[in-house]
Amino acid sequence: MEQLNKQDAPPTTSEIGVDLGLEYFYYDSNGNHKENPRYLRSSEKDIKRVQRNIYKKKNGSIGLKKARGIHARKHLRIAR
Template identity: 40%
Template sequence: ASGKYYVSLCVEAEKESLLCPNGGKQIGIDVGLKVFYSDSNGDTVENPHPLKKLQRKLRREQRRLSRKMPKSVNRERARVRVARVHERIANIRRDFLHKISTRLARENQTVAVEHLNIKGMLRNHKLAKSISDVSW
């Protein structure tokens, strides 16, 4: 959608270099909206809130897109700009989640997470945007 191309590379590595002992620790996680999660050790991880930070830019680009004439070159350029803002938000979320999950997996043997009906919680129009921004 944003007009970018991606390349995927496959690399072979030795198994011993990838293993790291984690000591058999166990941890429980409680997710939230203000902080991304708080664990059973008392540690909390802040949420980057990418949508909240880029909301102004996204709103501006979407407004510019809505004012363009249909099937025009300028409308296509504006559509790509909106797609890039959405892509940036998605990339920030994906990077954050990847870093947090990798750290939790490396440090702990067992991770317990609370069970939530997120699909049902997203039906609440007052919380849906915040829950999506946290990206549980």
């Protein structure tokens, strides 16, 4: 079977090392790095607001179920 999108790259002798870590998302041997996105830190304010909303609802109500679902989706987004 023939590949339609095949491109030949020119031969090169340069090599690069990449380190994935906690402080930086990646850091390579050329000194380039990218900051870690830290999704939890940026979403903490949303989670706080949604948790407060849960505590305002009456036990056993439909509104409490909905609020818990919203809270679960916020945590799921961070986890993914």
